[in-house]
Amino acid sequence: MLRDFLRRVFALIKKEFITIWNDPKTKGIIIGLPIMQLLIFSNAATMEVQNIDTAVLDRSQSVESRELISRFENSPRFRNFYYVDNEADFKNKLDTQKVQIGLLINNDFARNIKSGKPAEVQVVADGRQTNSASIASGYASQIISGYGTEITTPNANGNGVINAAGINLSVRNWFNPNLEYKWYILTVIVAMLSLVTTLILTSLSIARERELGTFDQLIVSPLSSFEILLGKSIPPLIIAMALTMVMTGFVIIFFHIPFAGSFILFMVSIFISLLAIVGVGLYISAVCNTQQQAILSVMTFMMPAVLLSGFISPIEDMPVFLQYITWLNPVRFFMVLTRGIFLKGMGLEDVITNLIPLIIIASITLTLAGRTFKRKLG
Secondary structure (H helix, E strand, O other): OHHHHHHHHHHHHHHHHHHHHHOHHHHHHHOHHHHHHHHHHHHHOOOOOOOEEEEEEEOOOOHHHHHHHHHHHOOOOEEEEEEOOOHHHHHHHHHOOOOOEEEEEOOOHHHHHHHOOOOOEEEEEOOOOHHHHHHHHHHHHHHHHHHHHHHOOOOOOOOOOOOOOOOOOOOOOOOOOOOOHHHHHHHHHHHHHHHHHHHHHHHHHHHHHHHHOOHHHHHOOOOOHHHHHHHHHHHHHHHHHHHHHHHHHHHHHHOOOOOOOOHHHHHHHHHHHHHHHHHHHHHHHHHOOOHHHHHHHHHHHHHHHHHOOOOOOOHHHOOHHHHHHHHHOHHHHHHHHHHHHHHHOOOHHHHHHHHHHHHHHHHHHHHHHHHHHHHHHO
């Protein structure tokens, strides 16, 4: 009995692999596209702000002001500097988006520094690009604060103004010491591409049978509905797991991102996360009659799933009712596990805490897919 069951399921699994391999479009999706996206997104999908163009209006024209400007010129974050003589030109550079920020130094800058008074520097950012403006302003503030700290620290002879606060600031970043944005984006992209590949393959499986007219042959075969779903689920799982291992190797070898956690826990987390997505994909495939409908349904699911995963904005910053909805989103937990195991070396207890919701979601989605498929057969 068990032997016959395994033989039938294995035959369907073999058929699925042959169908996927013989379809040039599907083969491109599962082999070439994820690797290409990994390489492109690692450089394009970034929230880092570099090559900042800056307008400078230096009314002081002093040694002190030129020293401050040289700090900007020697920073790798800033690129081109446009020196203007009046506020009209300063405003025009920002209005026409030739620069991202403007640096305005008043004519009393050097005098106030020498007399120990506060010296003001105005940083004007282009608020039309809110994220870039915020980050660029932060870079400028760090440079100005660093310069201010130096000029208020007494020199070796005891001259100068003593910093009244007497605070030595030490900033350390855990799990990503240099705040390399690729460490964040690539670990997330590995999870995203694995989920998308699994979702597309499973959502197309049954819809493809209907569109090609082979679904009726599948129904009259000796296979039960459970065996059909099992045979449709295993190939995408195997392909997605293999793809994840390949992408993880790319990230470690070519991008030099250290893998801090347990590889076994990592693979177990991936498997359970993909099970939850397989249920979603099979449900989509069961209710769609064509592959085009399945693709549109996948896009409809993925957009809110990504937005509610914490990838773009922290979940804690979302409205409370949306925070509750994220508990139904498998992408949320998969991203936490991927980043946590990869960068932090997340322990077994924390992994299990995030796996339990995924197991529940997988049980719900797989059950829903199975019942929908049986109802469609009826």
